[in-house]
Amino acid sequence: xxxxxxxxxxxxxxxxxxxxxxxxxxxxxxxxxxxxxxxxxxxxxxxxxxxxxxxxxxxxxxxxxxxxxxxxxxxxxxxxxxxxxxxxxxxxxxxxxxxxxxxxxxxxxxxxxxxxxxxxxxxxxxxxxxxxxxxxxxxxxxxxxxxxxxxxxxxxxxxxxxxxxxxxxxxxxxxxxxxxxxxxxxxxxxxxxxxxxxxxxxxxxxxxxxxxxxxxxxxxxxxxxxxxxxxxxxxxxxxxxxxxxxxxxxxxxxxxxxxxxxxxxxxxxxxxxxxxxxxxxxxxxxxxxxxxxxxxxxxxxxxxxxxxxxxxxxxxxxxxxxxxxxxxxxxxxxxxxxxxxxxxxxxxxxxxxxxxxxxxxxxxxxxxxxxxxxxxxxxxxxxxxxxxxxxxxxxxxxxxxxxxxxxxxxxxxxxxxxxxxxxxxxxxxxxxxxxxxxxxxxxxxxxxxxxxxxxxxxxxxxxxxxxxxxxxxxxxxxxxxxxxxxxxxxxxxxxxxxxxxxxxxxxxxxxxxxxxxxxxxxxxxxxxxxxxxxxxxxxxx
Amino acid sequence: xxxxxxxxxxxxxxxxxxxxxxxxxxxxxxxxxxxxxxxxxxxxxxxxxxxxxxxxxxxxxxxxxxxxxxxxxxxxxxxxxxxxxxxxxxxxxxxxxxxxxxxxxxxxxxxxxxxxxxxxxxxxxxxxxxxxxxxxxxxxxxxxxxxxxxxxxxxxxxxxxxxxxxxxxxxxxxxxxxxxxxxxxxxxxxxxxxxxxxxxxxxxxxxxxxxxxxxxxxxxxxxxxxxxxxxxxxxxxxxxxxxxxxxxxxxxxxxxxxxxxxxxxxxxxx
Numbered sequence: 001x002x003x004x005x006x007x008x009x010x011x012x013x014x015x016x017x018x019x020x021x022x023x024x025x026x027x028x029x030x031x032x033x034x035x036x037x038x039x040x041x042x043x044x045x046x047x048x049x050x051x052x053x054x055x056x057x058x059x060x061x062x063x064x065x066x067x068x069x070x071x072x073x074x075x076x077x078x079x080x081x082x083x084x085x086x087x088x089x090x091x092x093x094x095x096x097x098x099x100x101x102x103x104x105x106x107x108x109x110x111x112x113x114x115x116x117x118x119x120x121x122x123x124x125x126x127x128x129x130x131x132x133x134x135x136x137x138x139x140x141x142x143x144x145x146x147x148x149x150x151x152x153x154x155x156x157x158x159x160x161x162x163x164x165x166x167x168x169x170x171x172x173x174x175x176x177x178x179x180x181x182x183x184x185x186x187x188x189x190x191x192x193x194x195x196x197x198x199x200x201x202x203x204x205x206x207x208x209x210x211x212x213x214x215x216x217x218x219x220x221x222x223x224x225x226x227x228x229x230x231x232x233x234x235x236x237x238x239x240x241x242x243x244x245x246x247x248x249x250x251x252x253x254x255x256x257x258x259x260x261x262x263x264x265x266x267x268x269x270x271x272x273x274x275x276x277x278x279x280x281x282x283x284x285x286x287x288x289x290x291x292x293x294x295x296x297x298x299x300x301x302x303x304x305x306x307x308x309x310x311x312x313x314x315x316x317x318x319x320x321x322x323x324x325x326x327x328x329x330x331x332x333x334x335x336x337x338x339x340x341x342x343x344x345x346x347x348x349x350x351x352x353x354x355x356x357x358x359x360x361x362x363x364x365x366x367x368x369x370x371x372x373x374x375x376x377x378x379x380x381x382x383x384x385x386x387x388x389x390x391x392x393x394x395x396x397x398x399x400x401x402x403x404x405x406x407x408x409x410x411x412x413x414x415x416x417x418x419x420x421x422x423x424x425x426x427x428x429x430x431x432x433x434x435x436x437x438x439x440x441x442x443x444x445x446x447x448x449x450x451x452x453x454x455x456x457x458x459x460x461x462x463x464x465x466x467x468x469x470x471x472x473x474x475x476x477x478x479x480x481x482x483x484x485x486x487x488x489x490x491x492x493x494x495x496x497x498x499x500x501x502x503x504x505x506x507x508x509x510x511x512x513x514x515x516x517x518x519x520x521x522x523x524x525x526x527x528x529x530x531x532x533x534x535x536x537x538x539x540x541x
Numbered sequence: 542x543x544x545x546x547x548x549x550x551x552x553x554x555x556x557x558x559x560x561x562x563x564x565x566x567x568x569x570x571x572x573x574x575x576x577x578x579x580x581x582x583x584x585x586x587x588x589x590x591x592x593x594x595x596x597x598x599x600x601x602x603x604x605x606x607x608x609x610x611x612x613x614x615x616x617x618x619x620x621x622x623x624x625x626x627x628x629x630x631x632x633x634x635x636x637x638x639x640x641x642x643x644x645x646x647x648x649x650x651x652x653x654x655x656x657x658x659x660x661x662x663x664x665x666x667x668x669x670x671x672x673x674x675x676x677x678x679x680x681x682x683x684x685x686x687x688x689x690x691x692x693x694x695x696x697x698x699x700x701x702x703x704x705x706x707x708x709x710x711x712x713x714x715x716x717x718x719x720x721x722x723x724x725x726x727x728x729x730x731x732x733x734x735x736x737x738x739x740x741x742x743x744x745x746x747x748x749x750x751x752x753x754x755x756x757x758x759x760x761x762x763x764x765x766x767x768x769x770x771x772x773x774x775x776x777x778x779x780x781x782x783x784x785x786x787x788x789x790x791x792x793x794x795x796x797x798x799x800x801x802x803x804x805x806x807x808x809x810x811x
Contacts, residue, residue: 428628431658
């Protein structure tokens, strides 16, 4: 087959895989979100699961994915499903969370209209819930596409022991082109992938604009408030609700409705409510049961000796994790500093923003594992002459940086854009200097956005480390490898086929990250919600 | 430059120097080409409380932003004691219609913000901020966060922050619009005394409002904007003793005069 055509088809296959999985996430998310708003028990289980998985980097799923799909299902289907599942776990959480938040915030009046006209489930979904979720889906598509492309290119080709598994896509094609040293075609492949990504980004921008202009409801209407909401996407909405006199009226109205005796409800209504409640309880318990069953099954299937060995290696794993946290800290600090300078500059200069933001959006979706070996090849000699033994460490940090910088940049940039215009007038009026503005207004005002950006940046930094800490033959004849690091440990154990050890490393990693998330991220989010919601500073009751 | 133009500008400046704030021959259009103002002239004398009224959407808030240097007029200029205003300055402070406080700062820290930008030491800033809060009647509430305060208290914090910047002119954009009537009335009664107390360096105030009773209660001079594009269609001098009685005959005569100016706007062909 013509090689250019092959490359084009491979790029389209990769893009199709990412977009297809995003579509699946969107569609499944609608039904799950509906089930969540209808039943408290399911809602609690569903949201807790999303919150935990959202905070655990997708890369920690890798060994589990390999066990389930490659060794148990096997064949091309198993490999395809392994790659797809990995990407699915990368894109799904924020989309599901966004849809849940959208369904939770449908204006009460709209729901009353639906009840009034006795709309069926599908009419309600089609006419109210799904359209209402479009703006939030649009907001979550950019990070999902970036994550999807990042992981698809590493999961299209992977090795376990002596076996190499691959599925058709741009990752596989680039791998075979690199192996046969066809440099011209490699550049062509990079160019074609860039073209495909630009088309997707332009499409997403257009969809985003359309979704916001057509489906954003004037938030003067009161909205339902219950359950947990993500500060990142709801600060403006919540502040409007909090200061809106209509919502207070709605509050009185709600309490009156609640105090009505149940006899007023028609029997049919009550039966429907009951069915809906019991089904959501059943779904919730089924999910919980499955998790408990599979965990127990796994624990029993591992021998006593194996457990002993795994426990004995645990202190070493934790030390490696410490090294990796130090790397994540460096990447985060660098990303933070650049993000706040660049983000503020672009938010303040509309012309630069018009050019800069689409470029950054495209770059963020362009997967670093694809282009990084070429940067490495081109710069290695020069960097090595300066950094000597720290060269590999430098490249690992650089890969972590390019994999993750965008998240904190976006969050901060969005935060600055969302600051009330009155704040900018006050800053101008008081003749505030740059650093005073940053310290007193901009950084505190964007604090909720920064926390969510920092959290995403940390999660994605792990992905960069997973790839960079142990990258055999990054360019022909040269490996990229650090001395110590948990990601390297997991990489090597996976490569030699020691799945139990890799899974144990991933498991410990997942637990530490989840604890960190609960202790640090959630506390910071609570603090942000309590004090740093800029819109609450502008009182217009 | 044309000699006549230089002469005109010099005359404008000389005339403007007699006033605290002076807007001369202001023309302004929005980006979409809609012309908002044509030849608007406003003067604020020493210790004068000037109000600007006009129908909704006429451009009152836009005019206030031009007076503060936030927007640049297409034609004409704004002068502060004869010096042209080209950008926002702490000498002219804008008080917003939506009450602006910073939720992560206490009342005291909110007020100190305008002092810190002047490189005042922390002790001095705190002392001045406490004084400003005392001036607006918030003594004892220094450590509260805006969220823990009522709307009226928050507006007092915003006013204290503005006072602490030691401005010469206050621009107030419907400052009572978001307050309930009782709170607004209380603050209105206090505001004149607060603004022109001997403790403040304030030399003039411009208030924009659509509440005519409020305007007559507070202002010394009232400019009426009307027509499209808007111009000053009338100027009413209010020479009533303070505190003013809204039920008095004189008060109502002034109100009637204002209503007469505010007949439906005429659209002029341009």
